[in-house]
Amino acid sequence: MTNSGSTPLPAEQQDGAFAHMAYVLRSNPVTLLAFCMFAVLMIAAVLGPSLVPYDPLASNAALALDPPSLAHWFGTDSLGRDVFSRVIVATRLDLAISIAAVALSFLIGSVLGSIAGYWGGWLDSILNRLFDTIMAFPLFVLAMGIVAALGNTVENIVYATAVINIPFYARLVRAEVNIRRDAGFAQAAKLAGNADIRVLALHIFPNALPPMMVQVSLNLGWAILNAAGLSFIGLGVRPPTAEWGIMVAEGANFIVSGEWWLALFPGFALMFAVFTFNLLGDGLRDIVDPRQRS
Amino acid sequence: MSLLSITDLKVSFQTRRGEVQAVRGVSLELKKGEILGVVGESGSGKSVTSYALMRLLESNGRITGGALTYDGMDLRSVKESTMRDLRGREISMVFQNPRAALNPIRKVGQQIEDVLRRHAKATRSTAKAEAIKALEAVRINDAEARYNAYPFELSGGMCQRIVIALALACDPRLLIADEPTTGLDITTQKAVMELIADLIAERGMSAMVITHDLGLAAQYCDRIVVMKDGGIVEEGAPGQMFAAPRHAYTRKLVDATPREGTCVRALLPAEQRTPEPDLPKSDTPLLEVRNLTKTYRGKSGPVHAVKGISFTVNKGESVGLVGESGCGKSTTSSILVRLSDPTEGEILFNGEDLALTPAAGFARDPRRAAIQMVFQDATDSFNPRHTARHSISEPLARLTNLSRLDLKARVEELADLVGLPRPLLERFPHQLSGGQKARVGIARAIAVDPQFLILDEPTAALDVSIQALVLNLLVDLRAKLGISYLFVSHDLHVVRLLCDHVIVMKDGEIVEQGPTSKVMETPAHPYTRQLLAAAPKPPVLATSAAE
């Protein structure tokens, strides 16, 4: 194709991935900010429990419902527990649930999607039907149903969140694999003596990874929301465990009487985490595919 | 009296790396009733000039200098609303890739109506009749039925007719055609170009035909300007330009344009021509294809892609496989290279039937190395995550037992063989030019010393000057390595240069085959004659042919 559209071919083809990344970070400070926010989250998750000033579970009736002060930055809840300590400590649990769920759906989705996209045929049809069926449920509602049926535990929240995410990964991988199945480089790899499975695993799948990473990042945010939503309605994590969703749920009862700090701080923490992953996803998308920049 | 004059036009684009000048001071005149060809390779600024003239540059581009005068009007300073009145009524455009140029979810008739009504050439009540008239004007049969069609229901050639109908609906005085036939089949190409030429003559219009194909421009234009790097290097009548090009670049382009009566070395600039190598020939068959058939199960019944074809490729021979899109040539090459299985038939390679080994298991077959392929789309055929070195060494690593050191040496030897500078081996595909990628593709294909190489339109995406280099490289390699070629192409001129024997396919069948000179000079089948007639005919160069 002699592409002679109205844009001249820019010289930008020359630079490598690293220069491109540097360019994106320089021209898009928001992405840099996202990376910093992500670091904060990780620190809170790893070191949080050893950094906080109070035991997140220790109640003190004398201090119940104290507004934020120097001693208790985020105030205390109805049992006199320190809200700040609880918000920080909850990071680990919330992140762990979503990362475990996303990792699980990434793995299963990649395998199923690769198979469906590469070999097609009846296997593809069956998998497609299966994903259609999962997607036929409003996803949060399906997660509710699964946790209700499997039992009210943290692991089951992870499984439920993984199940509702699998179709997204599988569909994405399927599409990415499918468009490359007959690509010249896949055929060239076969001519070079690679059997199908090697072509799929070593040549095609790695090229599907960049868009997958974007999906992972955006999905992590969504998984956190999902898990917090489930605990908000009383599924999965149970009191007195510190978890953002439950804390907002407990705080909601006091909001009509003006004790705003109970719900607001965990809510903000939740937003911060989800926002970080969304920004990160957008930034990764810019690095991966400059044409899709939004 | 000139209809359009462009004086010292400068256009630049704002990119990440700062301002890039795409057009650097272009001046040209277009007289009434004249057809002007604007010829250049990719990146020469030929299309940008026309978009600037229409004031349809993308938002990052702007005109930085010069004057655009159309019929006494200064196009640079008129109001946008005036410009909009001019577009479609005074100056129209026809584009490359006609299917994408039409709104996919609006009936083509309505799209023509939109233009007619915009320029008050029709009212609500007369619009449909006028639109059908416009369709009839571009010689569309059954225009009334076509009025209701959507672009996806029409062939590429038909879509281009619609785009032409749309452009000419309001009787503009100037038509700009931007690569109007690129991507269309060769017979459709001819039909479209002739339609444009006839309509222009009938209506006494002027036209500017933008193309990368010097031969095509020479055939249809009164005058040609050649552009390079945003400037005009030469201007003149086609005959004179072919006979005595003044500028070195024009000479290079003229030389590189494949045409009747030339040889492959003559495509190169005179100072680079070396004597033609001796090509090996033998009468021992290497590949014998017998009754090869491929039938797919389609949505509406079986699709017969290849209907029982038979031919032979001798050792050291180069065979051309020619046909238009959908004729089954790609299916055939995919089966021969053992990437897919035939429904029926034998593929005797050195006497052994390869069709007995299913394609899925052929990757580990000992004969895998003997049959290799150079792919059409150089960009698509490289793993974007692998360097050139990695791509070339992949078949060596999988199909030979070379040590790491030997492998490295072999890759470098191959790079030298195909004329790829060694430092480029460390680059990724997107860091290589089209010509460099073609060389890497060839190096990869010959890495494991194949006996038989399938070349699937290896130069289709390249500029002519690069094509000339690659074609010569292929001839040299054949002489040096004694590989047999199956050269798949739609370009008869190129096949004539490269092949001893030619096979013409149509609708899954071989309509004619024989020695190249015989098929080209005394074609027996009407379809072959049609193909030959459709190929652009640049003026034959007496000087070149004599050399």
Place this chain on the structure above:
Amino acid sequence: MAGRLATVGLRITHAIPVILGVVVVSFVLTRALPGDPAVYFAGAAADEESIAQIRTALGLDKPLPEQFLIYAKDVLTGDLGQSISTGQPVLQDLANRLPASLELTLTALLLSCSIAIPLGVLAATRPGSAVDHLCRVLVTAGVSLPTFFTGVVLIYVFYYLLGIAPAPLGRLDFIYLDPDHVTGFYLIDAALAGDLETWLGALKQLVLPATTLALFTLAPLARMTRAAMLGALSSDYIRTARAAGLTEDKVLFTYAFRNALLPVITTLGMVFSFTLGANVLVEKVFAWPGIGSYAVEALVVSDYAAVQGFVLAMALLFVALNLVIDLTYTLIDPRIGFETR
């Protein structure tokens, strides 16, 4: 036209295997999971005897395929079991509460579509402008909002601090009488009855939850509209239309917007999915008497028949909504029904 009708028919038949799949999944959720379903269905306060009774009543002593047939027959005849907490058939409970959920969801969707689509279009036509930046901020922030938290914040601001919103306690303050039941949608019923006061009362209650839900769906819709519009505007046929001198309005609306609408409609399916899920959370926050809060209440008391009935009902509702989306798409896009899968 006959081809188009056939396509519509085909789309409707496509929904059948999906519905079958939904019934299978909901059967798996109720019966086939580890643990004794009879214990779940009997509820928290059941003794040995009532569990045994439930087991026979549900046919749990029979083989799985037979159980499935019984289940499918029950679902087909509308028998979703009895709710332990209300003592009513689950189907009746759901039917009573469905209008409340639908009124909330549809109002929210209407609200978010009427803001998101113009916003996305404006942002795409003026890249780099203030509208574009507003759109981007809104989109990124919007998808990060946990609905239940937005609801809590809105209550704090508009009810506690400003005092302009009514207490977040259901569809209508107790000082009003429920309007006569016609559609079950209070806004429509009150309007039909000509009762302006009740209509306003219902509207006041609806504003905050609907806004909460709308804020949540705004982001994906605006994002998709903007992206689709940008994609359409940079395509070749827009260049053709411009080169033919068509007016900017014609180019934007007849050419770009209609094409951009197609991916937006596809996104609507996903948005519906999110909305129906978020609906549950919003109903809990605002004590909205819809099927979402019914399910949450049922969860608390381990009323499994009610929960699973709710899941099934939501899935069927969603399948129906998707069918409407598919049909709309079929009507807009002439290519559907011709392309190969």
